[in-house]
Amino acid sequence: MDDGGRPVADTKKLVKLARKAAKERGTPIEGGWVDVPIDSGLVQAPRDLVKTYVNTWLMVMVYYHEPSDVWRIGLRRHDRKEITSPWDVLQEIKERFFPGRTAVELYPPPRDLVNDAPMRWLWLLPYDMEAAHGRLGWSRDGRGLL
Secondary structure, three states: OOOOOOOEEOHHHHHHHHHHHHHHHOOOHHHOOEEOOHHHOOEEOOOOEEEEEEOOOEEEEEEEEHHHOEEEEEEEEOOOOOOOOOHHHHHHHHHHHOOOOOEEOOOOOHHHOOOOOOEEEEEEOOHHHHHHHOOOOEOOOOOOEO
16 A cells, blocks of 8 residues: 555556456457456555456446445546546446446545545445435436436
8 A cells, every 4th residue: 555545556467457358358448347356466455445447547446334335436547647537437437337326426625635646436325325315316307306
């Protein structure tokens, strides 16, 4: 782990692994997601990291916080540049790994802000919150929350 507690990965090996998997599957490079085992030595991470996926440009880190039933999805480019993808790219990634679930991005008050890496974070709503509040989103007729 680095000083900030973030996962440290051997980026060159991860990209090579993703390219090889995409070639073997005959899939486009961006679609060639590879599941990187936590114990592979390619990724060292905190204990709440449960899954890591990579393709040739992005790493997706999935964390689970058991006491609160919260899933957190960290997204980081291999070149460590800012993720400027539009929302539909994030939606596609969320649906690939958590189909049918509701996820949100959080914008905390300045006192709680941690912004020391060019990453994006998606938080999955707990199942009981989804059930209690129904679907979260805008209706096509503009009536607000569904």
